[in-house]
Amino acid sequence: MKPTIKDIAARSGVSIATVSRVLSQKTGTYSEKTQAKILRIAKELGYRKNTAAVELVKKRSAVLAVILNATPTNFSTGVIDGIQKRASELGQGVIILYAGNRDAQMLHKAIVTALERAVSGILLTAIEPDEADLTLLKDSGIPFCFVSLYLNQPQILSVSSNNESITSQAVDYLVEQGHTAIALAGIDGYHTGTQRIAGYEAGLRAHGITTSCIKYGDYSYESGRQLLQEFLPLKVTAIITASDMIAAGLLNAAQEAGIRVPEDLSLVSIDGTIICNITTPGLTSVTQDFYHIGSRSVDQVMGHDVETFVPVKIEERGSVKQLKK
Amino acid sequence: MKPTIKDIAARSGVSIATVSRVLSQKTGTYSEKTQAKILRIAKELGYRKNTAAVELVKKRSAVLAVILNATPTNFSTGVIDGIQKRASELGQGVIILYAGNRDAQMLHKAIVTALERAVSGILLTAIEPDEADLTLLKDSGIPFCFVSLYLNQPQILSVSSNNESITSQAVDYLVEQGHTAIALAGIDGYHTGTQRIAGYEAGLRAHGITTSCIKYGDYSYESGRQLLQEFLPLKVTAIITASDMIAAGLLNAAQEAGIRVPEDLSLVSIDGTIICNITTPGLTSVTQDFYHIGSRSVDQVMGHDVETFVPVKIEERGSVKQLKK
DNA sequence: TAAAGTATTGTAAACGTTTACGTAAAGTGC
DNA sequence: GCACTTTACGTAAACGTTTACAATACTTTA
Incomplete structure (x- = not known):
């Protein structure tokens, strides 16, 4: 079935610890010769890490959970594009959990799902949680940040327009x-x-x-x-x-x-x-600027020092008449 | 830190196996008295299952992965609403992995991410994979289904409009x-x-x-x-x-x-x-009918017998002129 | 009352990966 | 050549949960 590092170790004639070090790129802990052999065999076997095993051991993963509110207004794509891009630059994966549109039950479930996984951070987009869920987030020890929402509470991270x-x-x-x-x-x-x-x-x-x-x-x-x-x-x-x-x-x-x-x-x-x-x-x-709101929220939740507010601008089209003064 | 079943077992005076059976609702394998005690203590401790540990042991989770293409056309919300609702009815969670818009690299990464997790199925929405990714999916042993795409290959599941x-x-x-x-x-x-x-x-x-x-x-x-x-x-x-x-x-x-x-x-x-x-x-x-396309794709990937095609209808508004004949 | 059946519980091992620590070999500097 | 440092590798245990199997307790049947 799915190959494990045990299979690779058996074929390489090294221990599973060495296989693990190579696959985790612990530089300086393996020889180039051993690395090449292990990587070749891993590829031949179609090996993929078992994410659950990694998360269990490390008690943390390089994954951000985005909890997504389906607003009547479609700005999610820009925000998510910004999040995905910046997360990728910082070596983080992204999983999106859907919370419907102002559906307290779905939101709660999404938050619990994020907490049950060893995510590195949680981004809540256009979501206003109730006190119980907010407490849950605070008590979890996992960093979280509101995206396109500003709660004006000093300990709560957010990135939005002003x-x-x-x-x-x-x-x-x-x-x-x-x-x-x-x-x-x-x-x-x-x-x-x-x-x-x-x-x-x-x-x-x-x-x-x-x-x-x-x-x-x-x-x-x-x-x-x-x-x-x-x-x-x-x-x-x-x-x-x-x-x-x-x-x-x-x-x-x-x-x-x-x-x-x-x-x-x-x-x-x-x-x-x-x-x-x-x-x-x-x-x-x-x-x-939804793209930058998304992008900057990743920096915020990762602990980088960024401005909360992303500037807005007036874009003239055809819906405003200049009145005589 | 995070309570485990060991903490509950210690406080309950029972073994971790009993705690596990209660929390997994293995009916008929525990007494009501033991159950009540364990559930009370779990709640007091704020216990949450460690998803990674469960997935590692069971080699399967009750989670569907939706790989989402950001199309220029915004129909995703309907599809996702349909998927979320039906999945919930069938006891499945949903995680969404974002694949950008016709971005082969992001798509490949999303597919690999889904495969690295013990998901119960994969739904690919409005996504046309290349042969390598399609082979990857087929070889994984995880059921997958195309949503709002019909490849017209007999072994490949899909749900879409005709x-x-x-x-x-x-x-x-x-x-x-x-x-x-x-x-x-x-x-x-x-x-x-x-x-x-x-x-x-x-x-x-x-x-x-x-x-x-x-x-x-x-x-x-x-x-x-x-x-x-x-x-x-x-x-x-x-x-x-x-x-x-x-x-x-x-x-x-x-x-x-x-x-x-x-x-x-x-x-x-x-x-x-x-x-x-x-x-x-x-x-x-x-x-x-994007909602039903989403909903039915869940049934399809879960192995239920459903029709591939969801009917469409003409909706008249104001953009067609009746010509004289 | 004894035997059979059922309910309840505990022990031990499994799952796949990471990593601390120990050991051996190679490299460097005096 | 000796002492110290670095590289490379292996062993063993950990992570949190599930579950097969064994053991014990309780209930039912003949």
């Missing part, structure tokens, strides 16, 4: 385009949403705007469509949306209702994924 | 709407693409249409945008696109070139993800 900066920059941009009746749409009441609300309100205050307007949602396209009804009686000229999906839903519902974008209503979308290019018109966005 | 049926239904639908100058766009030369070409051409023949028009691409939005140039000199009235992203790219490039959809050019998109709702106008699609 959510207050995201919305305050969006407000700045819209004010610059002449807008003063600015709303925030599709946000939720979790940490990310709360931070974005704070930035939105700080941005309004900084420009002396006293009227705020916040509509809650769940970041999804359908949520965006439904939110349009709530804006119809209001006098807002511009809306900052919590996600590209909210923006797309608002956009399409508005157009179906005869409201032209950007002529009658301007939109600035948070995230800046490819969705912003697909809509008609394209969506002006506060674009997050 | 790609010939997808394009022939699209042709049927467009002919029904009065179209006879029908193209196929964005397809590649791999298995899926080849099957869709066959269905497209069979569909044309069935309607006595002798002129075919096929433009290759890579399923991405950018590829779709670029393909428009190739269609400008042609007299096609309708295009079947290889993915929603190709459709969105063609759509937006056409509108920017003053070509109206559906008035001047009709589009039918293969996949039917949420992208089809986001574009303006919405894209008529041959919609695949």
Whole structure:
């Protein structure tokens, strides 16, 4: 069946310890001649290490566990690309455990699965754990880091965009385009949403705007469509949306209702994924750098000294009208 | 540090074998009194099984490995939702290994990683392996199944939509709407693409249409945008696109070139993800049931008797014009 | 009551790999 | 040539859990 180091040792005429040292590349503990023989035989036999045996002995593996939340917004690919690349550079493998979308049970199971394996670190992407799971993580002794979430607790590692900066920059941009009746749409009441609300309100205050307007949602396209009804009686000229999906839903519902974008209503979308290019018109966005968020989170969980916040930028497309001043 | 069954045995006054039997729920091999005591102490100690030790001894785990290709088209979520749900119903965990997008090195590494772990099965989603990797999989003794790919080799398990049926239904639908100058766009030369070409051409023949028009691409939005140039000199009235992203790219490039959809050019998109709702106008699609593809692939790899093909359906939106006949 | 059957438990070995420590041989410096 | 250091290798034990088999205790049957 599956060849083991015992098989290699028997064919090489050396001990299993020597085979192990060669296969673990313990330089200086074997001769070149012995190494060549062992590597040749290992290849002939199609030998592969038994990961479970290694992890059992070493009580640690060179594997990062990524716990992945399926958000309505598709930014996972960028984050994962960043994680995979950086992990690979640091000699770490990556396994992904799926936690559904705000499914507490699946999340708990994913966390326990990660803890049951001797992973070197855990990255939780766009996931807000409850206190019990957070305690579990803290007590495990395994380093963990939140990705695209900032809990603002000093002992908890995270890498994300600065959510207050995201919305305050969006407000700045819209004010610059002449807008003063600015709303925030599709946000939720979790940490990310709360931070974005704070930035939105700080941005309004900084420009002396006293009227705020916040509509809650769940970041999804359908949520965006439904939110349009709530804006119809209001006098807002511009809306900052919590996600590209909210923006797309608002956009399409508005157009179906005869409201032209950007002529009658301007939109600035948070995230800046490819969705912003697909809509008609394209969506002006506060674009997050998901690739670097992912990449930097690997450095963070590996104990390297990195900045928590990854900068964002405004990307102009076609959804914001410049008002006469 | 981490409690082991030795700690539980010491506190319970029983042997480690008894602790193991209780924790493995070997019914009929322990008394209720002993069980209660062991479970209480395990909970007090915060005991968790060491997965590596279990896998080492059993040489098998109740875990499916999903090797995930990051396609330009975002259908992964549906597939994974289907896989996770069905696996959970069958008592299997799921770990996901990321293979990038047509990155042979990452794919090979993902496959080797899966083989190094005592997984119960491997699901390869939208992945076309080379011969060496396919041989590796076959020689491993671990069951594997292709998801959303059909290799048409009798010993190789797969679950997907019927790609010939997808394009022939699209042709049927467009002919029904009065179209006879029908193209196929964005397809590649791999298995899926080849099957869709066959269905497209069979569909044309069935309607006595002798002129075919096929433009290759890579399923991405950018590829779709670029393909428009190739269609400008042609007299096609309708295009079947290889993915929603190709459709969105063609759509937006056409509108920017003053070509109206559906008035001047009709589009039918293969996949039917949420992208089809986001574009303006919405894209008529041959919609695949990714959730059931994922779900059924779990049954397939677990050795249950299931149909290879999951039915597709035409979903009308706003991208096809009915021509006068 | 004795024998047979069943339930419960413990001992020992297995799983595949790593590594501390001991030993022998080779290399280096005085 | 001698003492010290380095290289190379082997032995034995460890890692945490499972399980076959043996032993013991309890229950049922004749």
